[in-house]
Amino acid sequence: MTATTADIRRENSYAVVRAIHADTPASRRGVAKATGLSFATVSTICANLIDQGIVVESSRERPHTGRPTGLMTLDGAYGLVIGVDIAETYLHAQTFNAALEPLTWTHLPLNPSSTAPEDVVDPVRLAIQTEAARHPGQPLLGVGVSAPGVVDTSGGVSIFAAGWAWHDISLLTMIADGLDADVHLDNPLRLLAVAESWTDPRRLDQTYVVLNLGTGVGAGIVIDGRLFRGQTNSAGEWGHAVLVSDGRPCRCGSTGCVEAYIGAPGIIATLATIDPDSPLLDPDDQTATIAAIAAACGQGDPTATAVIAETARHFGDAVASIINVLNPEVVIMAGWVSAQLGDVILRQARPRIDAHTLAVPRSVVDFQVNHADSITNPVSLGAAALALERHLTGVPI
Amino acid sequence: MTATTADIRRENSYAVVRAIHADTPASRRGVAKATGLSFATVSTICANLIDQGIVVESSRERPHTGRPTGLMTLDGAYGLVIGVDIAETYLHAQTFNAALEPLTWTHLPLNPSSTAPEDVVDPVRLAIQTEAARHPGQPLLGVGVSAPGVVDTSGGVSIFAAGWAWHDISLLTMIADGLDADVHLDNPLRLLAVAESWTDPRRLDQTYVVLNLGTGVGAGIVIDGRLFRGQTNSAGEWGHAVLVSDGRPCRCGSTGCVEAYIGAPGIIATLATIDPDSPLLDPDDQTATIAAIAAACGQGDPTATAVIAETARHFGDAVASIINVLNPEVVIMAGWVSAQLGDVILRQARPRIDAHTLAVPRSVVDFQVNHADSITNPVSLGAAALALERHLTGVPI
DNA sequence: ATGAGTTATTCTGACTCTTGACATAATGCC
């Protein structure tokens, strides 16, 4: 509950920062419009932010006549944030400056079969230290870490990591121990939503859903521009909604979960059902199989087409449900499977989605497929953005 | 976005009103604790509210020693609100005072087969006028109306009424025309959530879901004590989430919807599938059939038991999904079907819910079944509460 | 050059909010 004037200032300050980043380089006038704040307020807040070094006036734009517009940018030199994406098979740590521009990264393979906590924690710490050492003299504002499973951020405990069956491991404490930086932990589905919230000015106050399609499946839910975490930070586990009653077993222990059908292993299982001997199957490499399906589908291969049709049918049902329940403005498909198959799945699922959504929510929802760019890992970006958010809202502004 | 100090005051004032109602009769100290506001602030706000006539100091409590505690109540004499529940077969208009205590009501049958807009609007207007005339000289603060379907509150247009196939009917305008009162419109699933939010002090800032099980099925979603409406006021259409791929046809035009299985007609369809000649079936009366199932189930009738088991299986799947997606603190079952069958369905669905939810959201969620009391129609209460909310937040406090 | 015209920002004063500290009110008890 907003109580005191200081809270208003913090909120508004933060809104200004996001507005500046979303529309870089931003004029004060534009920020006032985007945030709904008065001009005077934006001016004082910007002066403050510039004092603090968070924002710099980077350039000026000359209109035809009159005083030039001062254009502001987040100041990369303010400091660095590191985002770490812990996945089943790899670990990606990426350093960003305070303007969330990607700088350097460290990529390490993880052995999926050695899953003791220290087998993960040690490489993470190593990667963070490596990245930090690459930028000597620059202040490290914070580190964000993405770990799969349900993560209790307040206690920083990785309570349930689906692939690893960890239980009550205090991952945060283990990672942060002795590290001279604020470390924040969350799971990839929410961090993808955080990443999205920093990339598009329209996201500042929209209500939307970021679907993460990868090995795991989940949804980051953003309401009025704020990440919705639920009671215990486990909202968005759409991947474990029931799609088929008593259907396929899921790695979470339940059956018929959405993830069991449209997660990468689910798609591969569908392929194996249709043609157990398909040359597209690479038993040792999910990524390769998904890539093979994508390529074959582009060439009209009937097996691949059938796999996509089946996947799109499941995806359509599951997405229709979430649209009916949440009435979002946008549904965004992200994650590495989306990057490869998102467009074709969405195209084929559209009729299904249309058939299973009510007219009103259907008519107002937009779709977007996020393709990863080759430089930035979006989960790392989200983790870094989380660290930046925490730093900014913690810093008295 | 909270911008100015006036917004803070409005928010806080409103929080105080809700806190007083939730814990009637309430001490200032208790309110301060419940709202998190300082004592001084609560004191000034209460003085304001008492000035306005919204609150009265109704009694005092004598502690062992010291000045007695002044206990405050919402002042019923402040005015009246009327809540109207438009259902398929009846119309229930109920008058409440400003403390949301039920006073009088008017119940009219509606002929489900005559569904032109004026066949509904005229009785609604008549009922409102009848109720208003019963309390002469008392100010009417507002009228809330519940209409089935997807309702755009801002424009007040009933865009889609599932049972009636209305399209773009400006129900609000038709009802309010010439009536000397502020009329507000929403749909029953959200109004049940509003009603719940006014009945229990714990609901003030909880995140929860109110499942409406009746002829139609839906969910009112409340996040941090605030009703979540989605982009176009159609959030919560859980009844039209896909439960069974290509399953039973639903009256919304889609297939396999949750409502088609656990709404009253769905339950009856399940019964008819199990035993087409069951004596429990009353082809002309949904309510009677559901009541008969409830009674028979209590006596161990195998057909009724099988119907409940099947319904509980569907219910369990659908509820598990919403728990995984929203991670709520409480799931509340409301609506007339819940009142009759809620307990037994919930009991039988629990293992299913447990099997299909992740450990974290499962371990923190509570369940509650709302049984209607014989006096108050909960949808009317929610409609009245909506009108009261609108009045209070509109009034400068 | 220079003043007029234009547009962007900052400054100022008015008003409002919350809060901690202090003052005041209403009791029971001795």
Add this chain to the structure above:
DNA sequence: GGCATTATGTCAAGAGTCAGAATAACTCAT
């Protein structure tokens, strides 16, 4: 009647937002 005790008003301080006045930084015509 005075004292201890608890519950509420009151007040000044600190902080925010905002509308509008004042200032800054340009272009352009003269």
